[in-house]
Amino acid sequence: MFRRCNSALKSKISTYPTTRRIMRWILAAFYGAAAIAHLFVPQQLLAITPSWVPFAPQVILVTGVFEMLASVAILTSRLRAVAGILMAIYAICVWPANFKHAIDGINIPYISSSWWYHAPRLAFQPVIVWWALFCSGVIDWPVRRGQSRVGPAEDT
Numbered sequence: 001m002f003r004r005c006n007s008a009l010k011s012k013i014s015t016y017p018t019t020r021r022i023m024r025w026i027l028a029a030f031y032g033a034a035a036i037a038h039l040f041v042p043q044q045l046l047a048i049t050p051s052w053v054p055f056a057p058q059v060i061l062v063t064g065v066f067e068m069l070a071s072v073a074i075l076t077s078r079l080r081a082v083a084g085i086l087m088a089i090y091a092i093c094v095w096p097a098n099f100k101h102a103i104d105g106i107n108i109p110y111i112s113s114s115w116w117y118h119a120p121r122l123a124f125q126p127v128i129v130w131w132a133l134f135c136s137g138v139i140d141w142p143v144r145r146g147q148s149r150v151g152p153a154e155d156t
Contacts, residue, residue, distance in 0.1 A: 015140055023135035024074050027128075031087065032071040038064025044108050048101040066090065074136060084136020088129040095125050 038045060042060045049056045070090070073083035101108070102118035111117065133139045 020135045020137065023131060024080075027087070027131055027135055028071040028074050031067045031074075035064045035067035035071060038067060045097075047106050047108065048097045048104075050096050050100050063090070063094070074132075080136045081138050084132045084138045087132035087136075088138075091125060091128040091132065095122075098122055098125060 038060050042057060042064070045060050046056055049060065053059055066086075067090075070083050070087050073079035074087065076083075098118075098121060100106070102115070102122060105113055107113050130139070130141075134141070
């Protein structure tokens with residue numbers, strides 16, 4: 001069963017291998033930068049954390065550690081699919097903080113508080129979910145199912 005799933009994942013990864021590799025590095029860089037912010041300036045992120053989040057300081061610390069580990073894992077072929085799925089789920093989970101940041105107009109150093117920043121940021125969140133799933137090889141969309149897949153069996 002595992003071999004069948006693994007070979008299916010390899011065939012998906014072989015579609016657009018260079019594009020997926022570049023996308024993985026970009027995603028890892030953004031998640032790594034977010035990890036640094038979560039770990040070194042958590043008080044700034046505490047301001048945008050919704051009030052219903054229990055143990056908010058600890059959640060920010062744990063999410064920083066998660067972002068750092070996920071940044072490394074997405075670049076590792078054995079952990080790539082799991083990392084992609086977890087990064088997509090995480091992007092959905094932090095969306096409420098992005099809404100709070102936008103609606104409450106909270107000022108965070110080096111991040112604009114205007115809607116010129118917030119509107120694209122909120123609209124881009126579903127793209128981040130897709131990005132994590134696509135570059136990790138979990139999904140193949142927008143590639144059509146019947147399209148021929150030519151490329152190496154393994155993408156590293």
